Amino acid sequence: MPGACGGGAADAGLAKEKTTARAVRTKPTTRVGEETRMDYTVVTRVTFAPHSGGQRVSPYDRAVIEIDAEYDVEIERVAHGGHCVARIQEPDGRKRVAFVRHALPGERVRIRITGVEKSFLRADAIDVLTPSPDRVEPPCPLAHPDGCGGCDFQHVALPAQRALKAAVIAEQFSRLAGLDVDVVVEEVPPTLRWRTRMQYVPLPGGRRGLRKHRSHTIIEVDDCLIAAPDARESGDLRGAPVTETVLGHTFQVAGDGFWQVHPEAPRLLVETVMAMLAPKPGERALDLYAGVGLFSSFLAEAVGPRGHVTSVEGDRSASRWAAENLKRFDHATATCAPVERGVIGPGDVVVLDPPRVGAKRRVVESITALEPRAVAYVACDPAALARDVAYFADAGYAMSELRAFDLFPMTHHVECVALLVRTEPQPSRPA
Numbered sequence: 001m002p003g004a005c006g007g008g009a010a011d012a013g014l015a016k017e018k019t020t021a022r023a024v025r026t027k028p029t030t031r032v033g034e035e036t037r038m039d040y041t042v043v044t045r046v047t048f049a050p051h052s053g054g055q056r057v058s059p060y061d062r063a064v065i066e067i068d069a070e071y072d073v074e075i076e077r078v079a080h081g082g083h084c085v086a087r088i089q090e091p092d093g094r095k096r097v098a099f100v101r102h103a104l105p106g107e108r109v110r111i112r113i114t115g116v117e118k119s120f121l122r123a124d125a126i127d128v129l130t131p132s133p134d135r136v137e138p139p140c141p142l143a144h145p146d147g148c149g150g151c152d153f154q155h156v157a158l159p160a161q162r163a164l165k166a167a168v169i170a171e172q173f174s175r176l177a178g179l180d181v182d183v184v185v186e187e188v189p190p191t192l193r194w195r196t197r198m199q200y201v202p203l204p205g206g207r208r209g210l211r212k213h214r215s216h217t218i219i220e221v222d223d224c225l226i227a228a229p230d231a232r233e234s235g236d237l238r239g240a241p242v243t244e245t246v247l248g249h250t251f252q253v254a255g256d257g258f259w260q261v262h263p264e265a266p267r268l269l270v271e272t273v274m275a276m277l278a279p280k281p282g283e284r285a286l287d288l289y290a291g292v293g294l295f296s297s298f299l300a301e302a303v304g305p306r307g308h309v310t311s312v313e314g315d316r317s318a319s320r321w322a323a324e325n326l327k328r329f330d331h332a333t334a335t336c337a338p339v340e341r342g343v344i345g346p347g348d349v350v351v352l353d354p355p356r357v358g359a360k361r362r363v364v365e366s367i368t369a370l371e372p373r374a375v376a377y378v379a380c381d382p383a384a385l386a387r388d389v390a391y392f393a394d395a396g397y398a399m400s401e402l403r404a405f406d407l408f409p410m411t412h413h414v415e416c417v418a419l420l421v422r423t424e425p426q427p428s429r430p431a
């Protein structure tokens with residue numbers, strides 16, 4: 001409550017030591033600047049800065065909004081990461097961005113601050129005052145503030161989940177690549193019971209749990225609703241290979257090795273990548289971040305013995321399985337190396353499927369230096385994808401197609417596949 005605290009603080013004046021003032025307000029309707037707040041509790045710590053050069057420093061220069069403070073706010077747009085944006089007025093009148101989980105755009109909610117970062121706040125919506133029409137009862141009883149941190153969008157109707165993800169993709173492309181994209185996130189059933197790999201935390205007595213959001217606290221989970229009934233659990237198959245079949249091709253995968261988690265993902269991604277690249281017999285293909293050779297196997301079939309496929313994978317075990325999975329093709333080689341090392345050519349077509357951090361400039365430049373005619377970029381983070389698409393644009397590659405799949409329903413995650421094709425060299429974007 002800036003008025004009360006600020007007045008007291010100013011009167012006390014001259015303070016060189018740190019002082020903490022707490023204001024707790026629960027009465028309805030208090031005017032703070034232009035904003036009317038209702039029924040909230042604000043706990044504000046005010047720190048007095050020492051005088052500098054004879055000039056008094058406003059006590060609010062270092063005011064802090066504390067963890068557990070509560071505000072009633074309007075929720076604005078969705079933001080990347082499974083939360084929405086709201087703005088809170090600070091004691092000095094400035095507005096501070098809060099990233100709010102468990103909320104939806106257009107809602108009025110009561111939030112509780114869960115994190116105070118240098119330039120923004122984290123918060124949970126703990127009470128919905130004006131619900132969005134897209135709000136639903138979460139299927140999972142553990143999907144609530146302070147509950148399991150695994151799913152961000154259980155409270156959102158499925159079509160709206162996909163619309164939120166499409167909005168995030170569009171925002172990332174606009175912000176990081178300067179591109180207007182109008183993408184539809186395609187539904188991929190099942191939307192519950194889809195996760196074929198689970199990483200539970202073992203608890204005493206054979207029980208198991210999952211972590212709270214951004215916390216080490218474990219929530220006991222009896223039945224995770226996004227886990228497939230036969231989901232493999234980390235630890236119980238460590239190292240032992242599992243056989244996976246995709247469109248008639250079989251793959252051996254280490255029990256704890258990478259494999260796409262949605263049961264439809266391998267087929268869907270292979271079909272999408274192969275349709276985008278349309279590899280021709282005799283072409284040379286590169287499969288970068290190849291895992292156990294999922295895309296390599298289909299590329300090898302398409303380019304035939306007159307062509308060649310090189311799969312590059314950094315994980316030793318995955319690369320060994322890639323060699324095993326590709327051994328029926330004499331014209332396919334599995335290389336174990338970090339893609340950044342740049343030993344990757346030549347290639348007419350390229351599949352690029354990096355981890356969440358994306359490929360980054362150096363890898364993009366080493367690919368474009370090979371002048372492939374087309375690159376299919378499979379991405380689980382639209383921000384990393386948009387950033388890298390801008391690097392491709394710098395080297396004369398344009399995004400000619402973009403598809404997005406809801407391969408992680410109930411969470412904020414989304415999988416994109418972008419096709420980059422060589423065009424005339426582009427002038428560099430302004431810095």
Ligand SMILES: C[S@@+](CC[C@H](N)C(=O)[O-])C[C@H]1O[C@@H](n2cnc3c(N)ncnc32)[C@H](O)[C@@H]1O
Pocket residue numbers: 258259260289290291292293294295312313314315318337338339340353354355
């Ligand atoms: C998203 S997975 C894709 C795997 C494969 N394309 C698939 O769909 O099954 C990313 C893969 O990149 C590998 N990886 C991560 N960083 C790497 C690097 N710097 N160089 C090479 N491989 C890397 C990981 O081990 C993982 O297998």
